[in-house]
Amino acid sequence: MTLSNTSLADPTREQSSECPVQPASADPSTAVLKTSRRDFLKTGGMLSMSSLMGTAALMTQSDDAHAAVEWAEHFQKNYRLMTDKEKDEARLRLEKRYSFEYGKQVSVDTTEAQPGVLMGYALNIRKCIGCRRCVHACVAENNQSRGKQRAGEKIEWIQVLRMERGKFDQEKMNHGYPEGLGIQVGGNAYTPAGQVLEGQYHYNPEKVPEEDANYMPIACMQCEKPPCVKVCPVRTTYREPDGVVVIDYNWCIGCRMCMGACPYWARRINVTNPVLPKEEMNPVTHYLGNRPRMRGVVEKCHWCLQRSRHNRYPACVEVCPVGARKFGNLLDPESEVSLILQRKNVFRLKAELNTFPKFFYFYD
Amino acid sequence: MLTSFVSDYVRYVLKGGTKFYAWMGSLAVLILGMLYVFYLQNTDGLIVTGMTSQIHDGLYFANLVFLVGVAAGAVTIVFPAYAYHHEGMHKVAVLGEMLAITAVIMVMMFVFAHMGRPDRLWHMVPPWGIYSFSSMLGWDVMVLNGYLILNIVCGFYYLWCKYTGNPLNKKWFMPVVWIAIVWALSIHTVTAFLISTMPARPMWFHSMMPIRFITTAFAAGPALIILIFLIVRKNTKFWVDDSAIKLLTTIVTWCLGIAIFLTLSEVVVELYARTEHANGLYYLMFGLHGLTKLVPWFWSAIVLMIGAFILFLIPSFRNDFTKLPIACAMAFAGIWIEKGMGLIVPGFIPTPIGEVTEYYPSFVEVMMTLGIWAFGFFILTILLKGAIGILLGDIKFGDSKTVAAAAK
Numbered sequence: 001m002t003l004s005n006t007s008l009a010d011p012t013r014e015q016s017s018e019c020p021v022q023p024a025s026a027d028p029s030t031a032v033l034k035t036s037r038r039d040f041l042k043t044g045g046m047l048s049m050s051s052l053m054g055t056a057a058l059m060t061q062s063d064d065a066h067a068a069v070e071w072a073e074h075f076q077k078n079y080r081l082m083t084d085k086e087k088d089e090a091r092l093r094l095e096k097r098y099s100f101e102y103g104k105q106v107s108v109d110t111t112e113a114q115p116g117v118l119m120g121y122a123l124n125i126r127k128c129i130g131c132r133r134c135v136h137a138c139v140a141e142n143n144q145s146r147g148k149q150r151a152g153e154k155i156e157w158i159q160v161l162r163m164e165r166g167k168f169d170q171e172k173m174n175h176g177y178p179e180g181l182g183i184q185v186g187g188n189a190y191t192p193a194g195q196v197l198e199g200q201y202h203y204n205p206e207k208v209p210e211e212d213a214n215y216m217p218i219a220c221m222q223c224e225k226p227p228c229v230k231v232c233p234v235r236t237t238y239r240e241p242d243g244v245v246v247i248d249y250n251w252c253i254g255c256r257m258c259m260g261a262c263p264y265w266a267r268r269i270n271v272t273n274p275v276l277p278k279e280e281m282n283p284v285t286h287y288l289g290n291r292p293r294m295r296g297v298v299e300k301c302h303w304c305l306q307r308s309r310h311n312r313y314p315a316c317v318e319v320c321p322v323g324a325r326k327f328g329n330l331l332d333p334e335s336e337v338s339l340i341l342q343r344k345n346v347f348r349l350k351a352e353l354n355t356f357p358k359f360f361y362f363y364d
Numbered sequence: 365m366l367t368s369f370v371s372d373y374v375r376y377v378l379k380g381g382t383k384f385y386a387w388m389g390s391l392a393v394l395i396l397g398m399l400y401v402f403y404l405q406n407t408d409g410l411i412v413t414g415m416t417s418q419i420h421d422g423l424y425f426a427n428l429v430f431l432v433g434v435a436a437g438a439v440t441i442v443f444p445a446y447a448y449h450h451e452g453m454h455k456v457a458v459l460g461e462m463l464a465i466t467a468v469i470m471v472m473m474f475v476f477a478h479m480g481r482p483d484r485l486w487h488m489v490p491p492w493g494i495y496s497f498s499s500m501l502g503w504d505v506m507v508l509n510g511y512l513i514l515n516i517v518c519g520f521y522y523l524w525c526k527y528t529g530n531p532l533n534k535k536w537f538m539p540v541v542w543i544a545i546v547w548a549l550s551i552h553t554v555t556a557f558l559i560s561t562m563p564a565r566p567m568w569f570h571s572m573m574p575i576r577f578i579t580t581a582f583a584a585g586p587a588l589i590i591l592i593f594l595i596v597r598k599n600t601k602f603w604v605d606d607s608a609i610k611l612l613t614t615i616v617t618w619c620l621g622i623a624i625f626l627t628l629s630e631v632v633v634e635l636y637a638r639t640e641h642a643n644g645l646y647y648l649m650f651g652l653h654g655l656t657k658l659v660p661w662f663w664s665a666i667v668l669m670i671g672a673f674i675l676f677l678i679p680s681f682r683n684d685f686t687k688l689p690i691a692c693a694m695a696f697a698g699i700w701i702e703k704g705m706g707l708i709v710p711g712f713i714p715t716p717i718g719e720v721t722e723y724y725p726s727f728v729e730v731m732m733t734l735g736i737w738a739f740g741f742f743i744l745t746i747l748l749k750g751a752i753g754i755l756l757g758d759i760k761f762g763d764s765k766t767v768a769a770a771a772k
Contacts, residue, residue: 074483078487078493078494081494150411151416152409152410152411152416152417153411155417159717161717161718201719218717227562227563227564230498230499231498231499231500231501231561231562232496232499233488233496233499233501233502233505234487234488234493234494234496235494235496236487251484251487252480252481252484253479253480253481253482253484253485253487253488254410254479254480254481254484255478255479255480255501256420256421256480257499257500257501257558259417259420260420260421260559260562260564260565260711260712261562261564262564262716263563263564263716264716264717265418265715265716265717265719267417268417269410269415269417269420269480270409270480271409271410271411271413271415271416271417271480272408272409272410272411273408273409295409295480295481296409296410296479296480296481297480297481298480353563353564
């Protein structure tokens, strides 16, 4: 992988939530903690209240503190407006709650966007065989709800659309029939052909790839002009400086405007308390990424921030058995995505909507 | 003086006959049911509703949109009263304001029902939360709250003056009334923008939406007001002039006519070309891929609206106040379906990636909706009874004998 300027991956980070200080930013100007007395006093009463309660709860170091920790979580600010100190407190609160709930040491990463990085993704639809390993890897990596009892308990961010291969038929030539008011329709009208968004993803074949099908995986496009961000009434979903559209799950009010605005059906609502068995929970999380969500909030793909901000591929890229998925830094001319953009014919989905996705499709 | 106003008002409103208490009691039962399903929804989550990630706005959102229209519809009384100095309307303008207050409160309750995290709604309210100027929902919340305040100010200041016997201070009252009239248009326009600004949902993505919303609002709102006026005439000593009801009938008729025209225009435009963008409408009218749950809703709405329109055009029918309620109820129900479920749900069918699924309200949703409507009628009864008491002079400053007059 070719994220440039990123050497912040901390190998000791993954299981060591004992160490509370994490690299907050690569940009020294933003990394400086501003905690003068005046700044501290400037923060609103309610917010300092929440920090105090959170801190008090953390100091008691017992499981009884769980309730207090959760209570303080209700009063925290929008993540983007938090000071570095508040972010740290929010992180510790969450680590404590998750560790308690899932019975293992959970780390919540707050690594910020690296300067000089604009993440991009390219997918070779010619290569995709529709095996859906990406879907399952994504669910496992990103702590999605995976219940089987009720329909709303299962959430998958990636959908692999199965589309019939078009086949024009000599025999149908004379089937042209007058439709409606006697208007002529060609016999091969209604024959599917090419990539259209009329596919279905509830396919279950013996083996893939099937002879008569194309596959087209689809997930969040991380648009440069995301319609979901524009409609959010509380600005809880926003575009990070490295190009990824993220959600502060603690600030989301569950109004679902973003879901209506998304032309790619990338967003899911947690209609109930997520079903996430303790033993399957991935303890390496990012605040804006795969940390466990709660009932009533919206979630979506974030290109595995917990991995990609530490120089690793997203889970779907790593697992793809045919190498159809490519990921990298669009600002680095030598990265795989940049080379694909230079040399291949690429297209964006629903480009006419001016959302400017950073997820590109290409053919060999 | 203010305390005596409040105590006189409350004492008058609480006094009533068996009919009044039976009515309020049965509404209270439905309200309790609503509280129970609200509890279910906020412990188990929205999974107890019929909503999914595919179709995530349902009956709640449909009612929300419709009731914003009812709130805006109150302007059909206020405008003729103040712009045309219509005598009959002027007498009852304050009742329209009471209806607007009720409808906005109901809208806000539907917002609470709709949200995934109603406990976090303070995130929208500065200074604790963030107000987003780019979000249509943010604007909608702002104009709705503004409309609520304007109507409370106009309505209760008017009642207060009647109560104390002081003349209205027209220097500031009239400007506020004019602002409220323009504001009524804004609430429904912004609600239309809420859904018509999403290219991801082709069924909603057209500029006809605001005018369609306003015409349907100015048909459904006054239709409800006529029904209420007829009930008031029958059950209280307060007399609503025939001229007021007749003018409202005219407004309903022609707004309904325009609404039908706009619906049919949409059908022609969408189905002539029959692109994939017409799939939503096609699903609504005929069903798609064998899924047809909304088809009966659509056709019943069409029958109700066109039937009501024809009945309104027959002079012997519309001038007979025993028959008029039938047409009003038909128009009201037809628009409730067409603009509610019939507009919201097909916007999600198929999904942007072509999946065709269906939505049907669950018991929880039906119970919640009934409960919120019951709550609406509950406060409407209180507000109308108090207002009528003051207009009749039953509640008057210094006149401690609050006369018992059972409304309803």
